[in-house]
Amino acid sequence: MNNNDSINKVIKVENLTKKFGSFVAVDNISFEVGKGEIFGFLGANGAGKTTAMRMLCGLSKASSGKAKVAGFDIYKQTEEIKKRIGYMSQKFSLYEDLTVYENIRLYGGIYGIKEKDIKPRAYDLLENLNFLDKKDALVKSLPLGWKQKLAFSVAVFHKPKLVFLDEPTGGVDPKTRRQFWEQIYEAASRGITIFVTTHYMDEAEYCDRLSIMVDGKIEALDSPQNLKKQFNVNSMEDVFHTLASKAKRGD
Amino acid sequence: MEIVNTYNLVKKYGETYALDGLNLSINKGELFGLIGADGAGKTTVFRILTSLILPDSGDAKILNLDIKEDYKEIRKNIGYMPGKFSLYLDLSVYENLKFFASVFGISIEENMDIIYPIYKHLEKFKDRKAGKLSGGMKQKLALSCALIHKPKILFLDEPTTGVDPVSRKEFWEMLKMLKSQGITIIVSTPYMDEANMCDRIALMRKGKLMSINSPKNIIKDFDEVLYEIKSDNMYQLLNDIREFKKTKRAYTFGVSHHLILEKDSKDEILEYLKTRNHKNIFINRVEPNIEDCYLQIESLYE
Amino acid sequence: MKKFLAFVQKEFYHILRDKRTMLILLAMPIAMIVIFGFAISTELQNVDVGVLAPNKTSSIRQIINKINANKYFTIVKEIDNSKDIDKSMKQGDIDIAIVFNSNFNSDPKIQIVIDSSNPNLANSEMFYISSILKDYFQDANRNINLKPSIKTNTRMLYNPQMKSSYNFVPGIMGMIFILICALMTSVSIVREKERGSMEVLLVSPVKPIIIIFAKMVPYFVVSCANLLTILLLAFTLLQIPMNGSILFLCLISLIYIFLSLAFGLLVSSLVETQVAAMFASLLGLLLPVLMLSGMIFPIDNMPIILQWISNIVPAKWYISAVRKIMIEGLEFTYVLKESIILTVMSIFLIIVALKKYKNRLE
Structure with missing residues (x-):
């Protein structure tokens, strides 16, 4: 691999492992994610996705292995990493009792964006979303689809290199789900790397590359098309079933 | 009962x-x-x-x-x-x-x-x-x-x-x-x-x-003609088919995009997409599933 | 009945498996007794006294010796001029200064300066020191036949040593039962609402009254255990004399425990989250117990409105009854008023709570 290539890798993971006592939650995983890539991180409940994601975000310390996120070491430079990543989960991202603008300002402040820069950038964001007239509306008064759009925009407001999306579309209707993915596409086309987990297999198809975790290990890693070819099936659903039904853990 | x-x-x-x-x-x-x-x-x-x-x-x-x-x-x-x-x-x-x-x-x-x-x-x-x-x-x-x-x-x-x-x-x-x-x-x-x-x-x-x-x-009851469409640049493709004036609805659908056109405009959209530099365009009529129906019905309510 | 027992069994599983909470519940009375009985005390201990005497006549020396001989007071400093009094007090060297006038023999005058930043303490210090002085002058009068002054003779009844634990033990009892019965019961009911299991129970044919009473049983048992611990500690560790009947004491405590349970139930039917239940119990129940029950602040000294309000604080009646039985050793007939008030309150609360308790979610 040449030098240039390794610079373009936003995530580099080598033999990463996390143990809780004798339980190996994440078992020796290795993968790379390139700049601007939409990387799907799939696996059954309890396969170790959340644990792996936490280690990459610098929230949880790995037991062994190496990993670099946005060029920084996950053991020593977690603060640097946190400045350069965005995070959005289904459960929490916006404060419902703050207005749209207040939420944006808050996140801008959290990521150390200068006060004088926040305002123009916030207005740009609101204009892009066609939200300008909703600037002072409380977030809880917005429809779900809007909230989600806003949550994503806020997660990338500080122009991170990489954004982690943890089941961002659970329980969301088909239309809102699609709008959301279009936003992801758009962000990726601007060079933001997307790291996403989902239980929707059609969403898996939208990813450039996918990994499927089973019992803490990465059992498959490729583009959706190649995976289907590799397992000789027609849909990602079938790929997932073939792999995940091998799982022994939990049950 | x-x-x-x-x-x-x-x-x-x-x-x-x-x-x-x-x-x-x-x-x-x-x-x-x-x-x-x-x-x-x-x-x-x-x-x-x-x-x-x-x-x-x-x-x-x-x-x-x-x-x-x-x-x-x-x-x-x-x-x-x-x-x-x-x-x-x-x-x-x-x-x-x-x-x-x-x-x-x-x-x-x-x-x-x-x-x-x-x-x-x-x-x-x-x-x-x-x-x-x-x-x-x-x-x-x-x-x-x-x-x-x-x-x-x-x-x-x-x-x-x-x-x-x-x-x-x-x-x-x-x-x-x-x-x-x-x-x-x-x-x-x-x-x-x-x-x-x-x-x-x-x-x-x-x-x-x-x-x-x-x-x-x-x-x-899905009473429209539904196409799936693909090309090498899927995100650009979605934006482009939406701009096409005879497109009624277009949305992502896993590997492909689903597309509903005004009557008999399939050939026209192919020509149009070529002018937008899309390569490996693939378009095919498909049967709808429940999700297509949901989106169709919902569009009637908006 | 079978259903009821199944519920009770389940409730016991819950609280027995939550080891940490269980430990807190059982250890709390012990901790409170220790804290209130020893650490937080309004009793006099080690009071440092400074003396300013321009001429040390023999009678002054006698007085100083008498004070020094008392176990509560120690003369630590002789002060030269009145300016130093303030200084020594600020530095914390002395708590009290006794100032004799310069011609003490012919015209005896004593000024007592007390650090009254803690007024309760200052009061007792004042009381003690003046009784020592009074004592001295009475003896002196007899010997040298000075003109007779008015004799006051104070006798402290029931708590001759003015031990604060006598006051606090009934207060602790009033507090513990509210905490355990009201707070824990309401939190445990609301937890089921929060976790969604209440929905399943409501959809089943079980009568709400079964769910509710089953919730109360384990906390009732824990409270009885606590009652026992408190009484044991009170007699052994704090050596509070049990002047009255233990049976009456337990009886009135049971009424109070039941009342606290009813309170918890009422709280649980009014709130939706565990946090809200906690706040409601702490603000709505514990605070009045601390402030308005007479446990810390004497009710007679309160503004008249607060005195009225204190009448609806059950802990006031309970604490008063416990004091009467435990410390004063009165017969049950003397606490009849308290018992009746507490019983009526309990019945009222349980009726309101059951009325408020819904068969549906809203």
């Missing part, structure tokens, strides 16, 4: 209508699906039908019993698994089951035959605390607890939300098995693909029914 009937159910929370005049009838022995997003009103329907809340107006009958007057009788005959997880995590598998059996004044053994196909997966963990079970196992236990008194109707509120595809599939297999034993099952889900497993479905949106029919008939 109809086992559930609702007449113009209305329920308001503050200014928003959770239910806005809902009319629904469900047949005995059916596996009936309520399909809709968060906020469509699915949970409110369940809560009214299980006698947990009263509607602001309208009526409903279950097993020919009135939900307002005869709630005591209704409660003896239904099983309910709420969306929020409802087992006691500090009790063991067996203790949970025993407790829910005693709530209905019966022993586990009395109705073991009905839950056994599900419980058999759990038997070897029967002394494990419910909190230590995996997601799929918890779900099986919750289902066993909801079934232990042999209810005539089973209400399941989003049992598969946040559950991985493999466990979801297993869960639906169990539901089919229960249906074959004659239990009427009413289940809600935000997953469109699960709709195909139901005998009939109701598509809900903002407290109203958009459509109620068998999945097959709902698909049959």
